[in-house]
Amino acid sequence: MKPISRNNFFFFLTLTALVACDKGNPVQPTNDFDKVHENDGFVSIFDGKSLDGWDGDSSIWRVENGLIVGELTPESNLKTNTFLIWKGGEPGDFELKVDFKITRDGNSGINYRSERLEDIPYALRGYQADIDGKNTYTGQNYEERKRTTLAYRGQKTRINPQDPPGEIREFVERNAWRGLELTEDLGDRDSLRTLLHSEDWNHMHLVIQGKVLKHFVNGVLMSEVWDEDEVNKSLKGLLGFQVHVGPPMKVELKNIFLKER
Template identity: 40%
Template sequence: MKISFALSLVCLFSVGSVASAEDTATAEAADTVVLFDGKDLTGWVGREDLWSTEDGQIVGRTTDSDPIDGNTFLIYKAEEFENFELTAEFKIEGGNSGIQYRSRVVDEAKYVVSGYQADIDDANKFAGILYEEKARGILALRGETVTIGSDGKKSKVQFGNAEKLGNGIHPGKWNDFRVVADGNHLQHFINGAMTSEVIDEQSDKAAKTGIIALQLHKGPAMTVRFKNIKIRKL
């Protein structure tokens, strides 16, 4: 009887654990938004001469023969997001790009936005930093945790070596970017390693919600590719 009772408890625990895992997976799936289906740019707006889809990827491309005169963006207009975990794969060849989040459109005609940016660059100098486009500029460099006070003053802690973190990023190859925005706590991860972190307490500047967008930077010719772009709402 004791053995049977013990076995029953083990079975009940196992069934409960499986059910709990399934419930969690179902809840996460329900809270996940696929921003790009690998087929077309439904939900996105931007310059059609610069953005396209190829082989299941979003591709942004500029040329030296017809350079752009300012930063421009492919904007996801279907929905805005507040607290979330965003995951995407990127590959960049030349130039500078980034994933905008909690951002806002400031020029609809030219597809220009302002807001938080998870930075990407071919030179691998800025990849992974937190930059605020058309606002406060660099908020945290690679390897930094920065707390921005209500007065805008920054307090910095170095949690990692910028060069070593950069060695884990591979320009010209596919990389995984993960952005976590939870309240005023913002974190960037590339290929599993945290690259920058900000606690933004400047309430008159800190964005709490906004759009997602992808950047093409003015300057030399470049190509940037994105795929598997998803957001899990927190």
């Protein structure tokens, strides 16, 4: 065994003392999202206690254990897709960060730059960051009640106008916009799917700037749309969370932060 020098011995004692102090006063990890992001310009739009500032069907939406919960039960009588709509404005260019968890049979999404329909309760029309429990569509860009699919997961697309313009449904084929032009492959759709956590927490980050719409999930770019369709694109509108018509399901949401540009 190599003898310990006098200097090394005192270094060892100092290090031991520091470790002992650290054990007595361990550094605690923080879950305070407000403090982490307070210098980034993000603002919480959910108080963690109530649905103040939101508008939705109270038979579907509630707050439970600090989470927004949207749930369909066997007794639910939902006839059309329904949304919990933020009443705080109509963001144009922005970033939105949300943690979500959804049951396997669930179908949901985050609508943005959307308009509210007057003839259907709690219904929105507009861009949607798709979420589903089987992770078949999670991360793609689907335009609710409008041009349908604008980019599948793993795609960067350009959305071209149709000439001459006409009824939107005339330009939809197989639930996708005919003007969808693939400009770049962002990754294999099924490989990207492996990065998503089934029936567990995932993090959605939307980066919306002008005609460019980016959907990140768990830090990975899942889809990107460049909307060149001057007739049909939207530059601002409502935010909302969706519960889709279908079997019993539950979607949970937390850490909802918005930064407008």
